[in-house]
Amino acid sequence: MDADVLKAIEVSNLHMVAPNSLGKLLAGAQRKDIPARTVTHREGDTNPHLELVVSGVVRVFVRAPDGRTMTIRYCRTGSLLGAVSLFASDFSLPASLQTLTATKLLSLSPERVRHMVNEDRKVALALLEELSQRVLTFIYQIPDNAFASVRQRMARHLLDLASEGASAHFAAGLESGPELVIKASQSDLAEAVGTAREVVVRILRELRHEGIVHTDRTGIVILDPARLVQEMRWNISS
Template sequence: MDVDVLKAIEVSHLHGVAPDSLRKLLSEAQRKDLPARTVMHREADANPHLEMIVSGVVRVFVRAPDGRTMTIRYCRSGSLLGAASLFASDFSLPASLQTLTATKLLSLSPGSVRRMVNEDPKVAVALLEELSERVLTFIYEIPDSAFASVRQRMARHLLDLASEVAHEQVREGPELDTELVVKASQSELAEAVGTAREVVVRILRELRQEGIVHTGRAGMVILDPARLVQETRWNIGS
C-alpha cells in the first residue's frame, strides 16, 4: 500500500480497521488523480460511491436556481466521501463535489465495502462514525455560520469566491491558470462578511504574514487552501 494512502488512512475513520480487513476493503480500490476544479459528482447523482481523499481539498456545495452556490463542507486528506450513498434507500446526492486543488483520491468498490460491513464490525463502526460526524457537522454549521468570528467568515468567503472564479474558468477553457484567485476589493469583502474595511485589511495582513494568501495585481491568491479551510470551525474533523 502506498505511503500517502497509509497516511490518509491514519487520519480517517478507517484507522481502527485491522490490516487484514483493510486489505480486503481496498482490494478493488482505484486511485484517481484529478486536476483542480474537477466536478467529481453532481447534485442528484444516484450512483453509490465511497472515496477517500489522499491529498488535496474538495468542496461540497449546493447551487440555487439563479446560479449562486453555498459551500456546506470542505474536505481534506482522510475525508470519506459518499458513505450515505451505500446505505440510504432511493439515494440522490443532495450536493455537488468539486476539487479546489489537484486532488488524489482512492475510490473504493461499493460491493467490497458492503461485504466488509457485514464481515467486520469495525468497518461498520468506522462508517457509522463517519456518518455521525457528518450529521453533527451539518448541525453545527447553522450556529457557526451565524456566530463565527470575522476571520472565520472571511476564510469561508475567500474559498467560496475562489471556487466561483474557478467554475467560470472551467467553462471558458481548461488551459487557464489553476491558481485559486479571489478578485474582490477589500470593501466588497467587508460588505460580504458584515464588517468594516479596516478589519478586512487587518485579517488579510495576518493571512499574508502566515503564508496563507498573497495579494497582487491579479487579486488575492490562496497559497494554502488547506490551512484556510482549518480556519472554519464547521470543518473540524472533515
C-alpha cells in the same frame, strides 16, 4: 499500499480497521488523479460511491436557483466521501463535489464495502463514526448558515482554507502562530459563502484595515487568526 494512501488512512476513520480487513476492504480500489476545479459528483447523482481523499482539497457545495453557490464542507487528506450513498434508500446526492486543487482520490468498491460492513464489526463502526461526524457537522452549521452574517461566514471559510488544523489550533486559545496564506480569488470566496464578489471585496478591505488579514498578488495572509475565530461566533453571548 502506497505511503500516501497509508498516511490518508491513518487520519481517516478507517484507521480503526485491522490490517487484514483493511486489505480486503481496499481490494480492487482505484486511484484517481483529478485536475483542479473538476466537478467529480453532481447534485442529484444516484450512484453509490465511497472515496478517500489521499491528497488535495475537495469542496462540497450547494447551488441556489439563481446560480449562487455555498460551500458546506471542505475535504482534505483522510476525508471519506459518499458514505451515506452506500446505505440510504432512494439515495440522491444533495450537493455537488468539486476539487479546489489537483487531488488524488482512492475509489473503493461499494459492493465490497457493504460486504465488509457485514463481515467485520470494526468496518461498520468506522463508517458509523464517519456518518455520525457528518450529521453533527451539518447540525452545527445550521446556526452558522442561518444566522451568521456574510462577514462571519467569510471568517469561517478563510480559516477552513488555511492550513489543515488551523481552526482547532486557534480555537483552543493559542494567540500566535505562523502566517497562514490562502490561495483563493475573490470570486472563489464569493461562491463559497454565497454572496457577490463586491461584498467580498468590501469585507476583505475591512479585515485589512483592522489588521486581521493582508492581501497581495500571492493571496490572502491571515495575520490574526484568533480574531477570525472570534468573528465566527454568530452569538457571542452564548
